[in-house]
Amino acid sequence: MTDPQIYTALLRLHHPWYISRIDVDVPKEEAHVFITHHHGKLPCPTCRAMCNVRDHGDGERVWRHLDLWQAKTFLHAAMPRTDCAEHGVLTVAVPWAEPLSRFSMDFEARVILALLATKTVAGAQAIMQISWDETRGIMERAVARGLMRRTEVDLVHVAADEKSYRKGRHFVTLLMDLDRGCIHGTAAGNSKASLVSILKSLTSRQIRGVEAIAMDMHEPYRAAVDVVFPVPRPAVVHDRFHIVSHMNEALNDVRIEEARELAAQGRNDLVGTRQMILFGEENLPKKYKKRFAKLKKSELRTATVRAQKEVLRHLWDCSGVREARRYFKEWAEWCRGTGIKRVAKVVDMIEQRLDDVISYCKHPISTGPLEGMNSIIMAVRRAGRGYRHAETFGMAIMFFCGGLNLQP
Structure with missing residues (x-):
């Protein structure tokens, strides 16, 4: 020995x-x-x-x-x-060893493998018998190394979204490369400046190459696109699932209001229907079939709004922008004609941003892949027991989701 x-x-x-x-x-x-x-x-x-x-x-x-x-x-x-x-x-x-490190490169390489295998800082700590701060330092050096090695890649389709890293309104902004399926950059906060800082880190060639950017209807992110990108700007594609979620919220509000009215009359037509009305007919569980059919035949406002929500879902099946614009106009007239104010608010919201909604017909992208990474990101958050600083949480996301070459 x-x-x-x-x-x-x-x-x-x-x-x-x-x-x-x-x-x-x-x-x-x-x-x-x-x-x-x-x-x-x-x-x-x-x-x-x-x-x-x-x-x-x-x-x-x-x-x-x-x-x-x-x-x-x-x-x-x-x-x-x-x-x-x-x-x-x-x-x-x-x-x-690398400069400023107190671990050999072989040791750091093994810690990185342990982190990637366990997906948790605590797991790597237990295996390698080092502290939280030491593990975080190795992660920071790995991410810095990976970013330095990252070559300039073409960014064509990207998505922007926010993720919470602790209780309260504490967020980081993420930019995802949809074509490669990895996080390209992070920034503290969820403001216009947050997304601007990520976009300005791109090269002029990358800026010119972006064709479309998916996001929800968070106005600061939309404003960031106008600040950074020159004319002609890339298409903004408001995420279809976020839009439908607004309609689901309206549906639930109408259900609650109408259920109270019915209860005052001694009726329980809508009791226990909260989950049922959120399903599309194509994936409705068998246990709801009879009650769902009864609701469809009723003249309840809840049944009307549920039908309006289902029709809205097919907006994204339109073959082109012109067809989508015509489809939306007919749908909006129907919704407004029913006089349900809660639905009218959703109609107005979509109408104000209609160009950025139906742009999906040319650029069928969404923030779905970013949402798909949510399980990994939430595991990172849980493993960190609620990160105190956005920069540390962002670094951890880049470590696990950045597609970087992390090894020394």
Whole structure:
């Protein structure tokens, strides 16, 4: 266990570095490997020019390495500083660790694998026996490394959405590359400035290449598009599922109001129908069939609004913008003709943004893939026990969902 050749091979050390000694603390189950360098010039970490060694800075540093057998392994070395004529006095780069890290690259690589396997910081901590702060530091370096390595990719279809990271109104904004299925960037908050900051991080070529951006009807995000993108701007596609959810909310409000009116008359027609009326007929559970058929034949306002919601769902089946515009006009006239104010509000909301709704006919995208990542993102949030800072939560999302090359 104290043979330097074993550690030299495992650490992949080469000239001028060599192992001077190995100390084993059996009671503590620790191995301490001391590394030094041969006398002579060393390369400047910036320009790689061979330079004289000025000194060994602030003395010995210690790095945690992968366990060997059952022993925790620590690497020790005094860090030489070179005196470069061009770049001045700089600490040399060592082959086993990255600058500012107190873990070997092999150890960090294993932590990254543990994080990706367990999907939780706590899981990686338990496996690797390190602290929360140490794990977070490894994640931060991995994300920074991945972002530096990321090549400029064409962004054609993207989606913007917000995610909460703790109780209260604490959000991060996410931009997803829909064609690659990964998160491209994050920013604190859910304001116009939040999305603007992500979009402005794109290159001019990427900005010009975006054809469509999916989002819900959050007005600050819509305004961010006008700020960043030059004319002709990419198409904004308001997410169909968010729009239908507004209609579902209207349906539920009408149901509640009408159920109270019926209860005052001693009727229970709508009792227990909350979940039933949200189903489309194509996926209605068998247990609701008879009651659903009875509701459809009734003259209740709830039955009318449910039918209006179902007709709205087919707006996105239109073959083109012109057909969709005509379809919506007929639907809107029907809804307004029934005189149900709660539905009229939804009609007005869609009408004000109609161009950004029916743009789906040309660009059939949605925030659905981003919502599909919600299980991973929520697992990240739960594992963090409610992140206190948006930047930390955003970093964790980029680690697990950014499609980055994270390894040292």
